[in-house]
Amino acid sequence: MDPNVPNHCPGTNSSSAGQVSACQGCPNQKICASGLTQAPDPALEVLKHRLSSVKHKILILSGKGGVGKSTFTSLLARVLACENEQQNVGVLDVDICGPSLPIVFGVQDEKVHQSGSGWSPVFVEENLSVMSVGFLLDDRDDAVIWRGPKKNAMIKQFLTEVDWGETLDYLIVDTPPGTSDEHLSLAQFLKSTENFSAIVVTTPQEVALLDVRKELDFAKKVGLPILGVVENMSVFVCPKCKVTSEIFPKNTGGAAQMSLEMNVPFLGSVPLDPSLGKCCDEGINFLQRYSKSPTIMAIKHIVENVKRSLKQVEPMVF
Template sequence: MTTTPHNAPEHCPGTNSEDAGKADACAGCPNQQVCASGEPAAPDPDLLVVKERLAAVKNKVLVLSGKGGVGKSTVSAMLGRALALDDSKEVGILDIDICGPSQPRVMGAAEEKVHSSGAGWSPVYVSDNLAVMSIGFLLNSADDAVIWRGPKKNGMIKQFLRDVDWGALDYLVVDTPPGTSDEHLSIVQYLSAAPPVAAVVVTTPQEVALLDVRKEITFCKKVNIPIIGIVENMTTFVCPKCKTETAIFPATTGGGTKLALDTGVPLLGRLPLDPRVAQACDEGTNLLTQEPDAAITQAYKDIAKKIMAFYEGQSQDTT
């Protein structure tokens, strides 16, 4: 009988297949070497270490999208800031986009460096209750390119989860790269050992983005990650002078609203295209406190409330 590891890629041939560890689908899989050797896969000893390290992290939020350029990093940062508006909550943002780390700049911490202590790496605090970790803090220059194959990227993600002293967090928001590949398999494998973990899927309204976002939703279902909901980003642009509303990315097939109906996944919110968001991310400032009455601020607050309600509901279901 052919068996398939729980964290295997979609077209895994199975551990007993002659193609085990040799098929194209095996490239980048953490089990590739073991499968190719014909030996039974041993449990990763670091799973227990990660579980113990994250025991004090109550809720993990994966920000996903199969498509690049839809604003995952922006949404991750803004959601982290929105959750941290509640002074009683401790929030962390983990950037696992190894080749394109954005969070140091977006969070206004581009010049910061990571420090080590007996408890592990210390994340960078951008406010009293909001911490950030990214490979960007480990680079000598923001212009340095990270040119790594899958296994090394996977090792870095494991190190972020195993060695960072997050302390007690209410929410850990994970900013992911586009796709459904190595980084996603790794983060799911390790966070699944320390539940609860769920996903927020980001899209823009046009069909070219929705094509890849549908794949991300399928990925979540295959690896048993609950989806909190869909966020449609850059829905419309309102001219600040004439107040005309324009769909920069026309929803020719129904956009995020139709995607939510088709997949049975809740629509968490529709975010306007606001130039102030891009400016705040470039400058590393907190738009939510600078513009507390703006429509974009209220939209993020509403999404954050829905995320908190989702985890509160899960907590009640387990009691």
């Protein structure tokens, strides 16, 4: 079976009149009509075996770009790795067109090595490793101009060929904004495994919440369990005078009110710290450099809420 052909085409389940318009011009019409695409994907068994040693798989989602998903991903991973040296944490960057985690973690000059057991991720700490398409580019300024099938194949390769080690307590997956190819592929592939869920990140203003509501609706439709919602950049705390200011107004009540309305857990708010942006640009560990920042305290509180949700037998599906 062609790995670049999706297992499910929406046109195959539509009415005869609608199917014509849905399938017209599709380059996969012949193989789709042959029935080969309805066969189980053999890569799913490989993926299931590869990820069997991962205790928890957490997707970081948001329908809106620029809300700080990658920044939150890095902070979440660092807190989990720092609180217990025996706890192994892996970070997978599936933002194919805009991979930023290599720079955020300060490992942008590293290269991925391949062995008989698969791709070896880049280690930031002894118990914290990262895998990103950014490590595979000849030049960090190279544009990744790929259509959906090639993105899907890359994500499948990440999930089936990266050697995370014997055990991995957390695999945190940083995703691009939206509800498109990458998200559909991840939901489809991870359904063959256990203990996968998602955290949705937003900022307080309505223009961001509008897109995040769509992301929550997407999760509901594909059966993706939601651990909760995080409100990033909730307020700005001046590092000198400690005065608090709302950069993004909460005209409709912010993420807490949205979570209440949509019946999903609210994990907490993260204040905006200008030092955090500087650390991300320079690849510096923000937790070590600014250990007393209100942002650190907020992230640690959110991590406790996340772990409390993960202890449930079944993560909340709304």
